[in-house]
Amino acid sequence: MGDYTASAIASICFGKAEPVVDGNVYRVLARVFGIATPIDSTEGKKVFRSLAAELIAKEHPGDHNQAVMELGATVCTPKNPRCGDCPLARKCIAKAEGRIAELPVKAGKTKTRTRHFNYLLIETKDGIYLRKRTGKDIWQGLWELPMAETGKALGLNQRPAIADSTAANSSVDPPGRPTSIQQGGDS
Numbered sequence: 001m002g003d004y005t006a007s008a009i010a011s012i013c014f015g016k017a018e019p020v021v022d023g024n025v026y027r028v029l030a031r032v033f034g035i036a037t038p039i040d041s042t043e044g045k046k047v048f049r050s051l052a053a054e055l056i057a058k059e060h061p062g063d064h065n066q067a068v069m070e071l072g073a074t075v076c077t078p079k080n081p082r083c084g085d086c087p088l089a090r091k092c093i094a095k096a097e098g099r100i101a102e103l104p105v106k107a108g109k110t111k112t113r114t115r116h117f118n119y120l121l122i123e124t125k126d127g128i129y130l131r132k133r134t135g136k137d138i139w140q141g142l143w144e145l146p147m148a149e150t151g152k153a154l155g156l157n158q159r160p161a162i163a164d165s166t167a168a169n170s171s172v173d174p175p176g177r178p179t180s181i182q183q184g185g186d187s
């Protein structure tokens with residue numbers, strides 16, 4: 001479990017003063033306080049986390065965390081933030097200094113690529129088949145339906161060519177022959 005989930009559970013379910021710092025929170029804090037330290041740097045993570053810990057309401061930390069996340073998601077959005085509706089507008093340094101568009105700062109842009117995962121829902125009387133993701137890839141250790149990764153998106157009636165699968169996580173069996181996947185369900 002990562003910091004984000006742990007802090008969310010601790011504050012929302014158990015009333016602990018643990019700040020949640022997600023992308024929305026980084027953006028709100030960077031703009032309100034005019035902080036240009038890159039949010040994806042080690043120093044930035046420390047600075048923002050420590051500021052969030054300083055600010056969190058000790059009485060209702062869960063409500064506080066949810067309010068800041070919600071503000072970032074609905075008002076202080078990445079593009080065209082609704083500053084006219086923002087309760088923090090009078091204190092916002094980015095707004096006062098005309099720096100909204102440049103905050104938050106990111107040091108390195110994350111490279112993205114499109115991947116096509118084709119999931120197979122295989123049901124038996126005992127439940128559905130699931131498998132655990134292993135190997136060096138996303139969602140490591142999590143459970144999922146059997147899947148075949150393909151190089152391009154498939155049409156609704158196309159079956160994935162299993163031999164071409166580039167899924168590096170574990171072996172993938174053809175639909176209807178789930179011999180090496182593990183079984184989930186209530187049994």
Ligand code: SF4
Binds near residue numbers: 032081087100
């Ligand atoms: S005033 Fe604008 S930029 Fe500043 S926190 Fe509010 S919505 Fe974001």
